Amino acid sequence: MNIYYGDFHIHVGRTMSGRPVKITGARSLTIESILDYAANKKGLDMVGVIDCHVPEVIEELRLLIQKGELAELPEGGLRYKDGTVLIPGSEIEINDEHCKGPVHVLAFFSNLAQMELFSNWFSERVKNITLSSQRIYERGTVLQEKVKELGGLFIPAHIFTPHKSMFGKGVHQSLTEIFRPELIDAVELGLSADTAMASHLSELDAYPFLTNSDAHSLPKLAREYQQLLLEKPSFDEWVKALRGEDGRRIVANYGLNPYLGKYHETVCENCGETLEAYQARCPYCGSTQVTKGVAERIRELSDRDGEEAAVNRPPYIHHIPLEFLPGLGPKTLDKLIARFGSEMAVIHEAAFEELSEVVPEKIARLIQQAREGRLALQKGGGGIYGKVIHE
Known part of the structure; x- marks a missing residue:
């Protein structure tokens, strides 16, 4: 197989x-x-x-x-x-x-x-x-x-x-x-x-x-x-x-x-402020356009410790798509695909040294850090995606 x-x-x-x-x-x-x-x-x-x-x-x-x-x-x-x-x-x-x-x-x-x-x-x-x-x-x-x-x-x-x-x-x-x-x-x-x-x-x-x-x-x-x-x-x-x-x-x-999803946090879609807990009316701007985040909703429904139960399932790998990486534009992505054959090959197979032969070292390092879950992220919510914070 x-x-x-x-x-x-x-x-x-x-x-x-x-x-x-x-x-x-x-x-x-x-x-x-x-x-x-x-x-x-x-x-x-x-x-x-x-x-x-x-x-x-x-x-x-x-x-x-x-x-x-x-x-x-x-x-x-x-x-x-x-x-x-x-x-x-x-x-x-x-x-x-x-x-x-x-x-x-x-x-x-x-x-x-x-x-x-x-x-x-x-x-x-x-x-x-x-x-x-x-x-x-x-x-x-x-x-x-x-x-x-x-x-x-x-x-x-x-x-x-x-x-x-x-x-x-x-x-x-x-x-x-x-x-x-x-x-x-x-x-x-x-x-x-x-x-x-x-x-x-x-x-x-x-x-x-x-x-x-x-x-x-x-x-x-x-x-x-x-x-x-x-x-x-x-x-x-x-x-x-x-x-x-x-x-x-x-x-x-x-x-x-999940931080990159556009509904992870509870957020007022009118003013963009993050709320610790859902309220029908935003305490910052008074709008009723408050969207309860997925994290808060799951806490409401929870009946046990999810981390312990998750060990019985296939691993969930926090994946950051190549297009999310700062500085990796369409032309650079095309270069990587031309060299390695597909995005799956870039993400799963290409070694850091091989990546560095095709793109600047800082881009190769971002791809490596994404694989290892070492990138800083800004949480998303209220219909706005989270993003990678590039220092």
Whole structure:
């Protein structure tokens, strides 16, 4: 078996005809550009594209199969040329009678036939099937049952994010309030939480943790990702890794240090001040635009010591994307990729001495310090990302 890298939350910005899918997604974020960028720049072996319910996206995938650029694998997934495997998925918004605010979930399927069956069913329960992250007018449990009927995976998305997530709004206390827990395959942590934080909730013990980019532009691919031990990249192998079957497993989660997430701290979005604890009205400016941070929300939900529980899980490596590093611009990044083959190779394989042959020593040192978790960080919150403090 071998090590592979996967990012399973990537949006489509535009279709091949230029129609918007994810309104806030970059125009350059097309199916072909995602596959090319993931394979040739990022070095990702698997990508989960979560807008494949859109009929024009399905048609585009079919055309790529006809052209010989994609091949459907017997084990599930669509292989791009001889490399990266695309897992077709969908992000769906639930707001049924059990919700007290919208909740996003991810559904993944083995092949295009299953995806099209889901799309047809979904289109009868949504206002606009051509767009991303649409609200389904159906109970969450019914959605779960349909995904399972089609052989799919069901994964609550960015579960602690203040907006449109399972725990983010501060009203839901348990997954069982909305979902059938036995029909959940994993949970996605989001950019402002890590394994130690999420492990404070004992009810999550039953589920693998995923760390994905939620990319709205090409450079954001693989800002979070999984290291997987598989026989080869495919849907079936990914399912085995999530279940820990036949030696397949998640080796490590590579995610942003939660300080870099844009919702880690409780912050007034109007004046930007950080609050020690959530208040309905900001004590500094009087605004009601106070966003409770993920760290505070997890403290509210905690029923044990998360650090102790986290030792039973794959390691969570605090990953700082190369684009976050001060002074490392696009041209420098292109030089590194040209020398080492991909961002994954730069981050995981290139020795300090090799890096120093390509870029100034101070940049090579920043990459080394990022690997070792030795960079100073400014915490994010209120919709503003944290950042690396470069002395």
